Amino acid sequence: MNFFNLIRIALRALQRNKLRAFLTMLGIIIGVGAVIAMVAIGQGSKQSIQDQLSSMGSNMITIRPNSNSTVGGGARLDATNLQTLKLEDVQAIERQAKFITAVSPQVSGRGQAISGALNWPTSIQGVAPNYLDIRDWELKDGVPFSDNDVKAASKVCLIGQTVVENLFSAGESPVGKTIRFNKIPFKVIGVLSEKGENAFGQDQDDIILAPYSTVQKRILAIPYIQNIYAAALDENSSAQATAEVSEILRTAHKLKATDDDDFTVRTQAELINTFSSTSQLLTVLLAAIAGISLVVGGIGIMNIMYVSVTERTKEIGLRMSIGARGIDILLQFLIEAILISITGGIIGIILGITASRLITVFLSWPTLVSESSIVLSFLVCTVTGVFFGYYPAVKASRLDPIEALRYE
Amino acid sequence: MNNSNNNNKILEIKELKREFRMGTEIVRALKGVSFDVSPGEFVTIMGSSGSGKTTLLNVLGCLDKPSDGTYLLDGVNIGQLSRDELARLRNRKIGFVFQAYNLLARTSALENVELPLFYNSALTASDRRERAIKALEAVKLAERLDHMPNQLSGGQQQRVAIARALVNEPVMILADEATGNLDTRTSYEIMALLQELNQNGKTIVFVTHEPDIAAFSSRTVMLRDGRVIKDSKNENIKSARQALADLPVTDDY
Numbered sequence: 068m069n070f071f072n073l074i075r076i077a078l079r080a081l082q083r084n085k086l087r088a089f090l091t092m093l094g095i096i097i098g099v100g101a102v103i104a105m106v107a108i109g110q111g112s113k114q115s116i117q118d119q120l121s122s123m124g125s126n127m128i129t130i131r132p133n134s135n136s137t138v139g140g141g142a143r144l145d146a147t148n149l150q151t152l153k154l155e156d157v158q159a160i161e162r163q164a165k166f167i168t169a170v171s172p173q174v175s176g177r178g179q180a181i182s183g184a185l186n187w188p189t190s191i192q193g194v195a196p197n198y199l200d201i202r203d204w205e206l207k208d209g210v211p212f213s214d215n216d217v218k219a220a221s222k223v224c225l226i227g228q229t230v231v232e233n234l235f236s237a238g239e240s241p242v243g244k245t246i247r248f249n250k251i252p253f254k255v256i257g258v259l260s261e262k263g264e265n266a267f268g269q270d271q272d273d274i275i276l277a278p279y280s281t282v283q284k285r286i287l288a289i290p291y292i293q294n295i296y297a298a299a300l301d302e303n304s305s306a307q308a309t310a311e312v313s314e315i316l317r318t319a320h321k322l323k324a325t326d327d328d329d330f331t332v333r334t335q336a337e338l339i340n341t342f343s344s345t346s347q348l349l350t351v352l353l354a355a356i357a358g359i360s361l362v363v364g365g366i367g368i369m370n371i372m373y374v375s376v377t378e379r380t381k382e383i384g385l386r387m388s389i390g391a392r393g394i395d396i397l398l399q400f401l402i403e404a405i406l407i408s409i410t411g412g413i414i415g416i417i418l419g420i421t422a423s424r425l426i427t428v429f430l431s432w433p434t435l436v437s438e439s440s441i442v443l444s445f446l447v448c449t450v451t452g453v454f455f456g457y458y459p460a461v462k463a464s465r466l467d468p469i470e471a472l473r474y475e
Numbered sequence: 476m477n478n479s480n481n482n483n484k485i486l487e488i489k490e491l492k493r494e495f496r497m498g499t500e501i502v503r504a505l506k507g508v509s510f511d512v513s514p515g516e517f518v519t520i521m522g523s524s525g526s527g528k529t530t531l532l533n534v535l536g537c538l539d540k541p542s543d544g545t546y547l548l549d550g551v552n553i554g555q556l557s558r559d560e561l562a563r564l565r566n567r568k569i570g571f572v573f574q575a576y577n578l579l580a581r582t583s584a585l586e587n588v589e590l591p592l593f594y595n596s597a598l599t600a601s602d603r604r605e606r607a608i609k610a611l612e613a614v615k616l617a618e619r620l621d622h623m624p625n626q627l628s629g630g631q632q633q634r635v636a637i638a639r640a641l642v643n644e645p646v647m648i649l650a651d652e653a654t655g656n657l658d659t660r661t662s663y664e665i666m667a668l669l670q671e672l673n674q675n676g677k678t679i680v681f682v683t684h685e686p687d688i689a690a691f692s693s694r695t696v697m698l699r700d701g702r703v704i705k706d707s708k709n710e711n712i713k714s715a716r717q718a719l720a721d722l723p724v725t726d727d728y
């Protein structure tokens with residue numbers, strides 16, 4: 068029996084029952100569509116979290132103070148009030164670390180920024196000039212401050228896009244203007260390029276950057292620093308960099324071997340991994356739910372094929388009487404089932420991709436249609452067709468031609 | 476009717492028995508039937524209901540195997556063949572015509588006729604079409620190629636079924652009460668068609684209840700209770716075309 072003939076026979080049988088074939092397909096269409104759209108949502112959110120985290124600087128290492136002992140009556144201090152990190156720590160890291168390319172202290176405070184008649188509550192961060200490199204941050208306009216500005220504790224600053232929008236009228240260039248932060252005048256020497264929200268939903272552009280010495284002395288009046296930011300050589304060396312920084316800081320802080328760290332070292336890579344595995348779980352969960360509907364679709368195929376075999380008993384008897392062998396009948400019904408599921412699969416893929424697009428357009432959820440989900444769901448529905456179509460097809464092929472012909 | 480002239484026979488059956496087991500009971504539908512059919516014969520098998528006509532025809536058509544006895548079809552002993560080999564034999568050597576036409580619904584006359592050819596991988600699509608059109612021309616339905624069964628009268632449907640039986644150029648046509656669902660006039664039309672095919676050399680075995688239909692054939696085998704009780708040549712074959720002409724023109728029903 069020629070295989071093309073069988074396909075043609077199956078196609079014609081489906082054409083004779085278009086509506087039923089379509090209804091059977093519907094289960095597969097919805098199943099495959101759901102799998103693709105769900106996985107696209109999961110993958111999309113994973114991708115966007117990763118992008119946002121990388122936008123914070125993918126090699127970045129954050130060092131925060133951490134209380135390793137309780138003070139007084141056992142109360143633990145809030146991290147920003149801890150005073151364990153000092154400029155000497157930054158210098159030690161700068162001198163000794165081999166896996167670190169740049170390091171910057173950081174101090175910050177909140178306050179009111181004023182320019183002319185406009186004012187805006189924002190935060191000021193005191194950092195070293197290479198903080199911009201660590202964060203992969205570029206200037207849109209103007210120049211960065213220099214080491215000399217740090218030495219002199221100059222009242223110069225770089226401002227983020229949100230601050231620009233709130234303190235200056237459209238079209239006005241802030242560079243060269245003077246703004247006041249908590250009544251202290253700062254000369255704007257540069258404008259930061261736009262970064263958008265970070266993974267936690269914070270506006271990264273609502274910020275004023277100034278030399279750390281200026282912020283320490285003129286705004287906060289503190290001798291210590293709050294955080295240290297550093298950049299590892301590359302993403303792969305962040306583990307070595309972390310170990311190295313810990314070692315340097317433990318030595319600098321004269322901690323005994325039994326003491327806990329009085330600081331925490333965090334890498335961006337860790338953060339990315341944490342978030343990725345969470346959203347991976349989400350993807351798997353969504354795909355599992357959608358997969359169930361695919362199985363239900365498959366059972367629908369089996370159901371209809373069984374009904375179809377019973378209903379078409381006479382046709383089967385006739386085909387046998389004019390020379391169809393058992394295998395011909397088996398293959399015909401199997402091919403019908405596979406055609407239904409493959410056609411349903413293709414329509415489902417188109418539907419899933421369309422749905423993903425629409426979700427992005429109308430709900431502005433990020434979606435990412437992955438090739439693997441297309442290939443996988445296509446394979447699954449072919450297997451579904453074979454699996455659920457096989458038993459009805461076997462039943463058809465085993466019919467006795469005489470009894471089948473006599474069936475009413 | 477002996478073994479020496481095997482090659483001249485389309486079919487030879489000897490002491491053919493068919494028993495059905497119904498629980499503990501055994502129904503003997505055929506209790507030892509023997510006869511031969513030569514090429515070009517038009518045999519009717521007659522007998523009362525339950526005499527075993529359909530059972531016999533099913534065996535002759537290789538849809539069923541005898542419980543005992545031998546059956547040679549075109550010189551081949553079918554007792555030794557597998558299910559698949561029987562299917563092949565049905566496809567190449569036999570054309571069936573059923574009482575209920577058994578056309579596929581929502582399928583054009585042409586496609587219905589093509590159906591047996593799909594199970595013959597030696598043929599191409601254009602071969603199939605060409606042969607199906609030829610068969611439909613032979614049953615005078617060349618103008619109805621694209622009609623669906625529900626757009627055809629009973630007689631026309633049966634003619635499509637006959638075309639389907641002819642299309643694979645079988646060595647014989649087996650018909651089980653092929654006129655059973657048709658009125659007198661249409662029955663005669665079908666018989667006229669079968670007579671024409673027979674005159675062109677087709678061997679036909681035709682099961683019927685009705686003696687006036689049997690009168691159009693060249694030989695009648697009478698069954699009773701699973702045995703042949705009479706097997707006679709018809710000396711005076713009636714012409715179906717003539718019978719058709721003799722029917723009153725305004726035949727009110």
Ligand SMILES: Nc1ncnc2c1ncn2[C@@H]1O[C@H](COP(=O)(O)OP(=O)(O)OP(=O)(O)O)[C@@H](O)[C@H]1O
Nearest residue numbers: 495497502503504523524525526527528529530531
């Ligand atoms: N599959 C079967 N199982 C059991 N008994 C059967 C089966 N097929 C036929 N028979 C029996 O065999 C006998 C012959 O049946 P068959 O159908 O051959 O009769 P028939 O001559 O064709 O009758 P009719 O003219 O009514 O069609 C009947 O007694 C019937 O009950």
Ligand SMILES: [Mg+2]
Nearest residue numbers: 528529530651
């Ligand atoms: Mg019968």
